[in-house]
Every structure is written in C-alpha cells, then in structure tokens.
Amino acid sequence: IRARLSALPISEIQYLPETYSTNDDAMAWAQAGAPEGVVVIADKQLKGRGRLGRMWVTQPGTSLAFSMIFRPTLEEIEKLSLFSPLGALAVAVALEDLGLSPEIKWPNDVLLSRKKVCGVLAETVWMGSHINGVVLGIGINVATGSVPDSNMLLFPATCVESELGKPVDRLSLLESVLRHLIEWRKQIRTERFIEEWKKRLAFLGEKVTVQKPDGEITGRFQDVDEHGALVLSVEEQYHTIFAGDVKLRPL
Ligand code: BT5
CATH class of the missing domain: 2.30.30.100 (SH3 type barrels.)
Structure with a gap:
C-alpha cells in the first residue's frame, strides 16, 4: 500500500488489516502529536462509526475506510465545519474522474443515483480547551458486497462498482481521493471551494x-x-x- 501511495505528499500511512475504527486510531495519533497528513487505513472495521453514535458498516475486501489528520490554521479553525464538505468534495471529484455523476447530500454523504455510496465523519481534536486538529474519516462502498442489508439503513445505499458496471481498483480510488483531499484542502477557505461543493449538492432548491x-x-x-x-x-x-x-x- 505504501509503495502504491508513495507519489503522494503524505507524511505517514498506517495500514491495519483490522481495527475498531480508523477515526479512533487517528484521533489517538493526533492527540499524541502526529502531524497533518497522517493517514490510517483499515481493511476491516469492527466498530466503524457514523455521526451521533450511528454505525458504519465496513466489509473487508470490498470497502474503503480511512482517516486523515489535519492541523488547521487559526483562520481555518473559524471555518472548521468545512472539513466535512472537504471530504465529500474529494470523494465526489474522484468518482467523477471515473466517469460517474455523484451528488453530495448535505452535509457529509456522497450519493450515486441518489443512493449513499460514501459517508464522511469529521471529528475535532481538542488539546485542553482549544482545538488543534481535525480527523476526517471516509468510508466508501467500492465493490459489490460492501453494501449493507437495506433493513439496516435509513437511506438507500449502493457501491461504486454497481454504478459503474465494471471493477474498480480500491487502491487507485484511495489514491485519487487522497490526492483530491490534499489539493482541495489548500483551497478550503476560498469561494471556489464552496462553489464546487455547492454545485454538487443534491436537493438544492427542493x-x-x-x-x-x-x-x-x-x-x-x-x-x-x-x-x-x-x-x-x-x-x-x-x-x-x-x-x-x-x-x-x-x-
Ligand atoms: C456517516 O455517518 O455517514 C459517516 C461514516 C464515516 C465512516 C468512516 S469509515 C472510516 C472512519 N472510521 C470510522 O469509524 N468512521 C469513518 P452518518 O451520516 O451518521 O450515517 C450513518 C448511517 O449510514 C447509518 O445509520 C446507516 O443507516 C448508514 N450506513 C451504515 N453503513 C453504511 C454503508 N456501508 N453504506 C451506506 N450506508 C451505510
């Protein structure tokens, strides 16, 4: 994995065959002082988390689950709520590169054919009483088998491969999302960032x-x-x- 991702300006990649939640791992790393750009990737999450204690299902071999540490500047901390859109935008653009037409469901889901293909979880890292980081967790359903049973879900779900109709290499998709994350992260405070996110929003005007x-x-x-x-x-x-x-x- 490290070799395949070696072209990216990422300080450290930790691959875990199995963990509870890559967000928990990245949070612990961030609390221990890990710099921006550290990425934790897992094939299997035993306790993948959504927001508000909801669960996120990660199927080994077919899903992508990873978390990245960000160290926002003071100005960026004023707009910390944009980190979750950052994750959704990076995934959406990566899916567009594959020829798909994703939409973003406000604030943090990515949809294909109006079904959820990806969830983003942004968590704030506190140091005492001030904020000194964000952990951005991203879960993507890549291959068939990654989509949970519909009776477990509040919203219909799909995976990249069934929408595309051909196999997708998980590592290439991961590399592409990470590349877009790094690129868009530099522009998080620009109007263009909001515009690009906004133009992909589902249900806008509805x-x-x-x-x-x-x-x-x-x-x-x-x-x-x-x-x-x-x-x-x-x-x-x-x-x-x-x-x-x-x-x-x-x-
Ligand atoms: C999210 O929460 O969508 C954020 C999911 C973030 C997951 C990543 S994976 C890497 C990192 N480590 C973690 O532990 N988490 C992050 P929310 O908007 O609360 O949506 C959760 C809801 O999505 C659940 O209640 C289910 O209904 C549904 N769901 C669960 N697994 C799903 C899946 N694989 N595909 C589609 N929907 C799913």
Missing part, C-alpha cells in the same frame, strides 16, 4: 425535511452559507442549520 434533535422542519433548501451551513426557507423565513446532528431527506 423541498426537504431536516431532522434535528429538537424536532423536524420542512422547507425549501435555499442555499448554503460560507460555513457550509444549510439555509432553509420556511414560509418567508430563513433558518440557518448547522451540520452535526442533522439528517436531511427529500420531501
């Missing part, structure tokens, strides 16, 4: 329901702001909704 811990609201998905927050219009009123504990579905 009626959606947003599920928050304190209840649901339905409205038109009007826009996203410079933090990547969702702007929902409900009867002439605008609501700004931050990611984190929110689920979005079309009406």
Whole structure:
C-alpha cells in the first residue's frame, strides 16, 4: 500500500488489516502529536462509526475506510465545519474522474443515483480547551458486497462498482481521493471551494425535511452559507442549520 501511495505528499500511512475504527486510531495519533497528513487505513472495521453514535458498516475486501489528520490554521479553525464538505468534495471529484455523476447530500454523504455510496465523519481534536486538529474519516462502498442489508439503513445505499458496471481498483480510488483531499484542502477557505461543493449538492432548491434533535422542519433548501451551513426557507423565513446532528431527506 505504501509503495502504491508513495507519489503522494503524505507524511505517514498506517495500514491495519483490522481495527475498531480508523477515526479512533487517528484521533489517538493526533492527540499524541502526529502531524497533518497522517493517514490510517483499515481493511476491516469492527466498530466503524457514523455521526451521533450511528454505525458504519465496513466489509473487508470490498470497502474503503480511512482517516486523515489535519492541523488547521487559526483562520481555518473559524471555518472548521468545512472539513466535512472537504471530504465529500474529494470523494465526489474522484468518482467523477471515473466517469460517474455523484451528488453530495448535505452535509457529509456522497450519493450515486441518489443512493449513499460514501459517508464522511469529521471529528475535532481538542488539546485542553482549544482545538488543534481535525480527523476526517471516509468510508466508501467500492465493490459489490460492501453494501449493507437495506433493513439496516435509513437511506438507500449502493457501491461504486454497481454504478459503474465494471471493477474498480480500491487502491487507485484511495489514491485519487487522497490526492483530491490534499489539493482541495489548500483551497478550503476560498469561494471556489464552496462553489464546487455547492454545485454538487443534491436537493438544492427542493423541498426537504431536516431532522434535528429538537424536532423536524420542512422547507425549501435555499442555499448554503460560507460555513457550509444549510439555509432553509420556511414560509418567508430563513433558518440557518448547522451540520452535526442533522439528517436531511427529500420531501
Ligand atoms: C456517516 O455517518 O455517514 C459517516 C461514516 C464515516 C465512516 C468512516 S469509515 C472510516 C472512519 N472510521 C470510522 O469509524 N468512521 C469513518 P452518518 O451520516 O451518521 O450515517 C450513518 C448511517 O449510514 C447509518 O445509520 C446507516 O443507516 C448508514 N450506513 C451504515 N453503513 C453504511 C454503508 N456501508 N453504506 C451506506 N450506508 C451505510
């Protein structure tokens, strides 16, 4: 794996045949002072995590699961919520390179044919009372067999190979996503970054329901702001909704 990824400017790659969660591993590394660019990759996750304690299913041999450490600057910390869009954008662009037409489901999922092919989990690394890192975890369903049983899922799922109709080399896809992550990371504070993310958003302009811990609201998905927050219009009123504990579905 290291040899195949050696062309990338990555400080360190740790490959684990099996682990609980690459995000937990990368968090521990980050807490121990690992620099930006360290990547943890696993073939099998025993306890892959989504947001809010939800699970993420990783099937050995067919899924991609990895986490990368970022050390944001002070200015970037002001817009920390853009790291999850960064992951989604990098995966979307890598899938476009294969000839696919992905969409991003706000804030952190990548869809193919309106089915979930990838989930992104951005976690903040705290040092005492201040933030000194972000761990970005990415899970992609690559080959058939990686898609969990539909009764386990809140949203329909698919994998890259069934959408493409031919085999996909997991390592090439991993390399491509990492390359796009590194490239787009440099532009995370630019307008172009938001634009590129926004133009791939599914359901933009459509009626959606947003599920928050304190209840649901339905409205038109009007826009996203410079933090990547969702702007929902409900009867002439605008609501700004931050990611984190929110689920979005079309009406
Ligand atoms: C996510 O959470 O989609 C973020 C998933 C991040 C996974 C990566 S893998 C590497 C790193 N290490 C980790 O432990 N995590 C990261 P969320 O939006 O909360 O979606 C979770 C929901 O997606 C679950 O409740 C299921 O309904 C569904 N799901 C689980 N596994 C799936 C899969 N393989 N494909 C499609 N949907 C899945």
